[in-house]
Each structure stands twice: as C-alpha cells, then as structure tokens.
Amino acid sequence: MPPAVVYVHGNGNKVRRELLKSQWDTALFGRDMAGATRMAYWAPLRYPEPLPDFRSDPLDGGPEPVEERAASPAPGAPPADRAAPEAPEEFVARTLDEARREAADTGPEVRAGRDGSALAGWLRDMTYLGDTLAHAGERAEPSAELPLEALPLPRAGRTAVFRRLVRHTFKDVHAYFFGGAGPAMREVVSEALDGPADGPLVVIGHSLGSVLAYEVLRELGREVELLITVGSPLAVTEVQDQLARPPAVPAGVAAWRNASDLRDLVALDHTLRPEYGPPERVTDLLVTNDSGNHHGIREYLSQPQVREPVHQLFGHVAHGPG
Incomplete structure (x- = not known):
C-alpha cells in the first residue's frame, strides 16, 4: 500500500490549508499529491484569517x-531623525x-x-x-x-x-x-495522524511544527516509518527544557532525518543525534537553504537529502507525470 504523508507547518500565519498543502507537495514531489498527503493546519488557532493566496510568507524567507x-525616512532627513x-x-x-x-x-x-x-x-x-x-x-x-x-x-x-x-x-x-495554546495545537496534529494510512506513515515538521510533531509522536507512540524535521529548534537546550518528556526518539519512529542550514537562525543547534537516542535511528543533515532567511520550507523540501527517502517509500507514485 502507498504511504501517507502528514505535514506539520511552522511558525506564523499561513495561506489556506489546501494551498499550503499543495505548495509543500510541489516542493517535495513536483506536483500536488491529492489525498496521499495532508496538512496538520494549526494556524487558525493563532490567526483569525489566513494569508491571502500567493502572498509570500515572511517567515519562509x-x-x-x-x-x-x-x-522610510524622508529624503534628505538628517541622520539624527532616524531611529537608532x-x-x-x-x-x-x-x-x-x-x-x-x-x-x-x-x-x-x-x-x-x-x-x-x-x-x-x-x-x-x-x-x-x-x-x-x-x-x-x-x-x-x-x-x-x-x-x-x-x-x-x-x-x-x-x-x-x-x-x-x-x-x-x-x-x-x-x-x-506557556500561553495555553499547546493542547489545541497538538490535537490538530493528532487528528491529522489519525487519518487514513494503509501503508507506511511519513511525518514532516518544519520549525515549531517539528516540536509539535515530535511531542505528539512521543506521547502517542504511533508507528512512523520516517520522521523528517527541517529548520527545527529541537536541538536547542532551552527548547528541550520545555518538552513534556526527556529527549528521545519517539518509540514508534523507525528512522528520523533532521535537516538544517548552518545559517538558519531557528535551528540554532544543528545536531539531534547526541541528545535523542537511540542514535542509530537519527541522521543529522546539513543542507543549503537559499531562501531569504535560510529557513524557507520549500527550499528545505526540495533538498535531495530530504526528498529521496520519501520518494523511495512512494516508489513510482513520486515519479509519476506532473
């Protein structure tokens, strides 16, 4: 049976769910994957309206x-008029x-x-x-x-x-x-994981979405063939201090790939393997993300080190026309 992919988006407001999922699909597969993928879309819990279609997400660079x-300062304004x-x-x-x-x-x-x-x-x-x-x-x-x-x-x-x-x-x-939003945000991820999945399950989390995905999987022990985190702060000590459980690979996760760009300021620490055992299940990847802030999701998903293991699970599905 073909696998299913659950995406968990990161910080900030986003475009509507269907468009966001399609954007991630295109970056990862080169085309919209219809029902084979789904988005854990928690943005409405924090923002009353989605971003307009085709507006660039500043948090993605x-x-x-x-x-x-x-x-902008008025032309000819003296330097003293400009805020320090x-x-x-x-x-x-x-x-x-x-x-x-x-x-x-x-x-x-x-x-x-x-x-x-x-x-x-x-x-x-x-x-x-x-x-x-x-x-x-x-x-x-x-x-x-x-x-x-x-x-x-x-x-x-x-x-x-x-x-x-x-x-x-x-x-x-x-x-x-700390603000009371955690349970509702994790519930969105849990519901997405409970969707149809007759074959292997792949979970991909970006930025804060990687924290959400990790904590839900750590709690549920859901069987996941591949967990991918990109631009993740999970290696940062101050973030680890706030996790509900000590850092470890979630029990049901067979393999975990963590990708970051050295210039990504959210993924301030780039290696999960030293803290999240067993280490043989974790692979840390340094990639090149050339978005404006080196944190953009599309640039992460288009990396061969991120795409190839997902494509291998999908086989011919990932390489179909499109």
Missing part, C-alpha cells in the same frame, strides 16, 4: 509585506514583555511553574547571532572557521528581517509552551 515595513538600531538586550527584553502580555491575554499557563524565562536564553542567542551575521557580511573575506553566510541584504535590512523573524517565531513558541 519571502519579502516583508508593504503594510508591515517601517516607514535597537540593542540586542533591549530587543530581548521588549519581546519577552510582549510575549508575556500575549500569554496573559490568551489564558492560563498549561505547564505550571514555567514563566518563559528558560526560552529567553534561546532568544538572546538568536539575537546575538543575528548581529554576528550582520557584521560577518561586512568582512571582505569571511573566516573559514565560521561557515555562515550573511543574508543577501544590506546590514540594516538583514537585521530587520532577522528580528522580525524572531519576534513572530517567539510569540508562537511562547503561546505553545
């Missing part, structure tokens, strides 16, 4: 929408305050005794790394010891894109762990 861009860049420490403090206020508005915390402070270290590390990348782009010859490439934007633009990514990412992460 697309351009920033016009209405969200900062106003926000220091990393200020950004961390402000973002934590925003996330805590949002959590207070959405309901009680579901994991008692946790106020989000453990994730502050991750946010701070991401912010400092963003500044490091911005500075690295100014060097004529980047050091061979730092295999990171700066975003293809001027420094101010790179910093703005990065911090915007972190701001949105952290809000959804905070809502999941």
Whole structure:
C-alpha cells in the first residue's frame, strides 16, 4: 500500500490549508499529491484569517509585506531623525514583555511553574547571532572557521528581517509552551495522524511544527516509518527544557532525518543525534537553504537529502507525470 504523508507547518500565519498543502507537495514531489498527503493546519488557532493566496510568507524567507515595513525616512532627513538600531538586550527584553502580555491575554499557563524565562536564553542567542551575521557580511573575506553566510541584504535590512523573524517565531513558541495554546495545537496534529494510512506513515515538521510533531509522536507512540524535521529548534537546550518528556526518539519512529542550514537562525543547534537516542535511528543533515532567511520550507523540501527517502517509500507514485 502507498504511504501517507502528514505535514506539520511552522511558525506564523499561513495561506489556506489546501494551498499550503499543495505548495509543500510541489516542493517535495513536483506536483500536488491529492489525498496521499495532508496538512496538520494549526494556524487558525493563532490567526483569525489566513494569508491571502500567493502572498509570500515572511517567515519562509519571502519579502516583508508593504503594510508591515517601517516607514522610510524622508529624503534628505538628517541622520539624527532616524531611529537608532535597537540593542540586542533591549530587543530581548521588549519581546519577552510582549510575549508575556500575549500569554496573559490568551489564558492560563498549561505547564505550571514555567514563566518563559528558560526560552529567553534561546532568544538572546538568536539575537546575538543575528548581529554576528550582520557584521560577518561586512568582512571582505569571511573566516573559514565560521561557515555562515550573511543574508543577501544590506546590514540594516538583514537585521530587520532577522528580528522580525524572531519576534513572530517567539510569540508562537511562547503561546505553545506557556500561553495555553499547546493542547489545541497538538490535537490538530493528532487528528491529522489519525487519518487514513494503509501503508507506511511519513511525518514532516518544519520549525515549531517539528516540536509539535515530535511531542505528539512521543506521547502517542504511533508507528512512523520516517520522521523528517527541517529548520527545527529541537536541538536547542532551552527548547528541550520545555518538552513534556526527556529527549528521545519517539518509540514508534523507525528512522528520523533532521535537516538544517548552518545559517538558519531557528535551528540554532544543528545536531539531534547526541541528545535523542537511540542514535542509530537519527541522521543529522546539513543542507543549503537559499531562501531569504535560510529557513524557507520549500527550499528545505526540495533538498535531495530530504526528498529521496520519501520518494523511495512512494516508489513510482513520486515519479509519476506532473
């Protein structure tokens, strides 16, 4: 019997479910896979309306929408009229305050005794790394010891894109762990896993979606032939501290492939194998993701190291006309 694929999308708002699934299908298979794949679509729990069709998702490295861009300074305005860049420490403090206020508005915390402070270290590390990348782009010859490439934007633009990514990412992460949204988000994944699957099951999680997929599989012990995580923060210590169970390969997962780009600021740590045993079931992959922020899902799904094991499970289905 042919396998089934369950996708779990990542941070931020998305286009409508059917279009999002088709986009992932096209990136992974080259065509829409109809009922062979399904999307665990949790975005409506966090956002009242989906993104308009064909609008680029900024969290996948697309351009920033016009209405969200900062106003440009008037031509000829003196430098003093322009806002000074926000220091990393200020950004961390402000973002934590925003996330805590949002959590207070959405309901009680579901994991008692946790106020989000453990994730502050991750946010701070991401912010400092963003500044490091911005500075690295100014060097004529980047050091061979730092295999990171700066975003293809001027420094101010790179910093703005990065911090915007972190701001949105952290809000959804905070809502999941501390804002009361976790149970409902995991239920969406559980329902998607309960769909028809006469053959092997493949689960693919991106970004925060990889955390959702992992925690649900860890809880349910569902048999999964292949778990693929891309752009995942699961290797980050501050994220591991918030997991309901100690890090380990979910009991029902036969093989786990984890792919990340060294420049992906969400996958701040790139190796799961040291923490998630048994290690023989885990393969960490370093790939090249050339989306604007090196975190885009389509660029991850189009990587041969990600596509090929899925295609092998599908056999001729994956290579049909299309």
